[in-house]
Amino acid sequence: MKKVLSGNEAFARAAYEAGVGVVSSYPGTPSTEITENVSHYKEIYTEWATNEKVGLEVAIGASLGGKRSMSCMKHVGLNVAADPLMTLSYTGVNAGLVVIVADDPNMYSSQNEQDSRHFARFGKVPMFEPCDSQEAKQFTKDGFSLSEEYCTPVLVRSTTRISHVQTIVELEDRVEAPKLAPENNIPKWVMIPANARKRHRFVENRLELLTELAEGGKYNKIAMRDKKIGVVCSGVAYTYVREAMPEASTLKLDLAWPLPMKKIAQFAASVDKLYVVEELDKFYETEIKAQGIKVETLERDVCGELSVDAVRELFGVPPVEADVDTTLPFRPPNMCPGCSHRGIFYAISRLKLFVTGDIGCYTLGLLPPLQAINTTVCMGASIGMAHGLDKATDDMSKKSVAVIGDSTFLHTGINSLVNTVYNQGHSTVIILDNTITGMTGHQPNAGSGKDIHGNPMPKIDFAAICKAVGVKEENIRVIDPFDIVNAMEVLKEETSKPEPSVIITNKPCIFADRSVIEEPYFIHEDKCSGCRVCTKLGCPAIAWDASKRVALIDENLCTGCHLCIKVCKFGAIEQRSK
Amino acid sequence: MKLDILMVGVGGQGTVLSSNIVCDVALAAGYDVKKSEIHGMAQRGGSVVTHIRIGETVASPTIPLKSADIVVSFERMEFLRYSEYISDNTTLILNTQMILPPSVADGAAEYPQSKIDSVKSRFSKVYEIDAISKAMELGNQKIAGMVVLGILAKSVPFGKGEWEQAIKDRVPPKTIELNLKAFDTGYNY
Ligand SMILES: Cc1ncc(C[n+]2csc(CCOP(=O)(O)OP(=O)(O)O)c2C)c(N)n1
Ligand code: SF4
Numbered sequence: 001m002k003k004v005l006s007g008n009e010a011f012a013r014a015a016y017e018a019g020v021g022v023v024s025s026y027p028g029t030p031s032t033e034i035t036e037n038v039s040h041y042k043e044i045y046t047e048w049a050t051n052e053k054v055g056l057e058v059a060i061g062a063s064l065g066g067k068r069s070m071s072c073m074k075h076v077g078l079n080v081a082a083d084p085l086m087t088l089s090y091t092g093v094n095a096g097l098v099v100i101v102a103d104d105p106n107m108y109s110s111q112n113e114q115d116s117r118h119f120a121r122f123g124k125v126p127m128f129e130p131c132d133s134q135e136a137k138q139f140t141k142d143g144f145s146l147s148e149e150y151c152t153p154v155l156v157r158s159t160t161r162i163s164h165v166q167t168i169v170e171l172e173d174r175v176e177a178p179k180l181a182p183e184n185n186i187p188k189w190v191m192i193p194a195n196a197r198k199r200h201r202f203v204e205n206r207l208e209l210l211t212e213l214a215e216g217g218k219y220n221k222i223a224m225r226d227k228k229i230g231v232v233c234s235g236v237a238y239t240y241v242r243e244a245m246p247e248a249s250t251l252k253l254d255l256a257w258p259l260p261m262k263k264i265a266q267f268a269a270s271v272d273k274l275y276v277v278e279e280l281d282k283f284y285e286t287e288i289k290a291q292g293i294k295v296e297t298l299e300r301d302v303c304g305e306l307s308v309d310a311v312r313e314l315f316g317v318p319p320v321e322a323d324v325d326t327t328l329p330f331r332p333p334n335m336c337p338g339c340s341h342r343g344i345f346y347a348i349s350r351l352k353l354f355v356t357g358d359i360g361c362y363t364l365g366l367l368p369p370l371q372a373i374n375t376t377v378c379m380g381a382s383i384g385m386a387h388g389l390d391k392a393t394d395d396m397s398k399k400s401v402a403v404i405g406d407s408t409f410l411h412t413g414i415n416s417l418v419n420t421v422y423n424q425g426h427s428t429v430i431i432l433d434n435t436i437t438g439m440t441g442h443q444p445n446a447g448s449g450k451d452i453h454g455n456p457m458p459k460i461d462f463a464a465i466c467k468a469v470g471v472k473e474e475n476i477r478v479i480d481p482f483d484i485v486n487a488m489e490v491l492k493e494e495t496s497k498p499e500p501s502v503i504i505t506n507k508p509c510i511f512a513d514r515s516v517i518e519e520p521y522f523i524h525e526d527k528c529s530g531c532r533v534c535t536k537l538g539c540p541a542i543a544w545d546a547s548k549r550v551a552l553i554d555e556n557l558c559t560g561c562h563l564c565i566k567v568c569k570f571g572a573i574e575q576r577s578k
Numbered sequence: 579m580k581l582d583i584l585m586v587g588v589g590g591q592g593t594v595l596s597s598n599i600v601c602d603v604a605l606a607a608g609y610d611v612k613k614s615e616i617h618g619m620a621q622r623g624g625s626v627v628t629h630i631r632i633g634e635t636v637a638s639p640t641i642p643l644k645s646a647d648i649v650v651s652f653e654r655m656e657f658l659r660y661s662e663y664i665s666d667n668t669t670l671i672l673n674t675q676m677i678l679p680p681s682v683a684d685g686a687a688e689y690p691q692s693k694i695d696s697v698k699s700r701f702s703k704v705y706e707i708d709a710i711s712k713a714m715e716l717g718n719q720k721i722a723g724m725v726v727l728g729i730l731a732k733s734v735p736f737g738k739g740e741w742e743q744a745i746k747d748r749v750p751p752k753t754i755e756l757n758l759k760a761f762d763t764g765y766n767y
């Protein structure tokens with residue numbers, strides 16, 4: 001049967017058809033829906049892990065235990081999981097293990113634009129690069145057999161234009177994977193130097209065998225058309241090349257690593273001019289040139305994504321004159337009406353604190369009118385950076401706070417808090433516990449009290465963790481983020497203490513608990529003084545009527561969170577009765 | 579056959595369901611189809627754009643510049659952001675619903691009505707509809723997208739039965755009748 005599936009649905013389907021038993025991942029755009037879709041197959045044990053390193057380690061354990069396993073993450077997630085990956089390359093696997101890593105060219109929702117192909121070369125492991133959903137499914141399935149055959153983890157690289165693109169896929173049935181016994185093999189699995197030296201040799205030999213596979217007939221096909229131009233390309237860039245230059249001959253790299261250099265040399269020899277069209281870094285180009293093969297130069301930007309038009313332009317077609325109107329009023333992302341982050345951010349901005357920030361919906365606290373985020377580096381960075389700021393300056397700990405979401409605190413915040421306590425820091429950390437991983441589309445986490453299917457689970461107690469790592473009980477303050485006056489008071493108290501403090505907010509994301517949504521508010525035009533203080537909250541439901549000089553509330557958007565009544569001094573805002 | 583449809587709107591307007599139905603219909607009619615979506619962050623209110631490409635074979639999942647056959651704008655001004663896709667022969671299907679961008683809601687900027695009028699004139703054909711009112715007449719604002727889909731269906735060469743089947747497959751069973759009614763309203767508009 002044929003169906004239109006997104007790349008992410010196809011990756012999940014591959015796990016199902018390949019007889020996978022265990023999937024453990026941490027969410028991250030554009031990879032999140034892979035694991036969400038896997039969780040709908042009851043044959044597969046699926047979980048949200050606390051971070052990518054844990055997710056991959058769970059997958060390694062499952063492979064050791066004899067079940068095919070998979071872990072999915074966004075590109076920066078593989079940085080976190082790089083430590084196990086690098087040595088997993090040495091141990092190899094028992095049952096097949098595939099890691100799907102999704103890059104984000106153009107950074108539609110990421111903090112950097114790194115190119116994951118480097119990890120395949122770095123870790124000396126094979127990497128597939130599908131160009132559509134059908135290949136996403138096929139290559140992932142192939143990945144499991146290849147993993148077992150060559151005793152290697154297999155990487156599959158996606159990008160936003162693979163994960164979030166739907167194309168036609170031929171569905172097949174699930175085939176249960178061969179049952180393997182749990183493996184107990186010390187020389188293979190215990191990577192002490194004496195064993196690891198032998199395994200490194202194994203890795204080098206394996207790479208040679210994989211190169212033979214890459215050179216063979218199954219993958220990396222050459223399609224000869226016009227001999228004047230030959231293009232080496234892969235992934236979605238291949239589809240752009242096919243459309244932009246249907247006459248050009250192509251060598252499509254299904255495997256981004258290892259590269260079939262003999263085949264590439266043969267292709268180069270059979271065309272007049274050889275080009276490489278790839279998205280992001282000059283990865284293939286650098287490798288091919290290093291072999292002494294002549295590659296024509298293209299003025300390609302390594303920043304951002306390609307397109308049919310961009311490829312045409314690379315080959316000298318004058319760009320389409322497109323009149324993009326940049327003066328249109330933007331629709332920037334904003335925290336939702338009723339978001340539990342808004343009140344506490346208003347308090348922070350009133351106190352003009354310097355904020356080491358983290359990654360999540362609260363990063364949007366950066367935007368006007370709140371403007372209360374001063375740094376964003378990577379997940380978990382807020383707490384360590386606040387500590388560094390404290391140690392480097394005389395009084396910054398009194399004027400600054402770290403903000404971190406619940407999911408991010410569990411991901412990589414706890415270790416930094418331990419560090420602050422251990423090294424006698426003075427910083428104040430705000431854990432914005434909205435009981436969910438909001439930014440990536442509301443996945444439960446260990447603090448949610450629910451698993452990936454919504455079943456009840458033990459709920460991590462943030463205050464207890466802080467106490468356990470040594471934050472004094474009187475410096476742990478659980479507050480209602482909508483109570484601005486109290487929040488300001490608590491912030492003043494805790495930042496002034498020469499000790500580590502943690503403030504924990506206790507209201508859910510409106511998507512985590514829909515029962516918090518109440519009747520909407522409205523503004524009495526005659527009572528509104530036009531002071532505009534409510535518009536300084538940045539709630540998308542509050543608008544300003546310039547002609548009447550009064551504020552107004554869009555009742556279709558308002559979730560009845562009660563925040564704006566707390567700032568209105570004229571009693572102009574009132575709730576609709578049921 | 580080549581059919582490139584650009585669907586634009588504001589997060590939360592339900593463009594995803596509509597574009598999924600278009601893909602199902604194209605598949606059922608025996609064509610190749612690709613759809614590319616950028617949905618950004620979890621919050622509502624941002625610009626969303628979906629490329630749908632239908633043909634004997636489709637390579638790129640995104641539409642080249644100046645070659646959209648149809649632009650479907652679920653919000654009154656959103657198509658302005660994608661005017662580089664308009665060709666000499668592009669049809670516009672416009673839902674006249676206004677969702678104010680924050681700077682407009684805040685009084686700092688104006689809603690670009692004059693630009694809407696001038697860019698609209700560059701389309702070879704324009705269908706305009708107040709889909710929200712039509713949907714409310716049928717009793718539910720949420721089915722406005724289905725009204726818009728009905729207009730689109732009338733402009734493309736697939737059978738009405740295929741559309742109805744795809745809708746039945748995609749919407750919750752209890753809402754099939756209402757959705758089909760909304761679709762009909764657009765189809766007969
Ligand atoms: C290493 C890494 N993994 C995943 C992501 C994707 N990501 C961005 S924010 C976020 C979590 C946000 O959840 P939380 O901290 O609870 O804040 P909320 O969005 O709920 O406010 C994730 C998983 C990332 N940026 N980096
Ligand atoms: S999704 Fe939740 S956490 Fe994110 S902005 Fe909306 S209410 Fe806030």
Ligand code: SF4
Nearest residue numbers: 539558559561562564
């Ligand atoms: S308008 Fe007021 S009550 Fe409604 S969501 Fe916004 S801040 Fe909350």
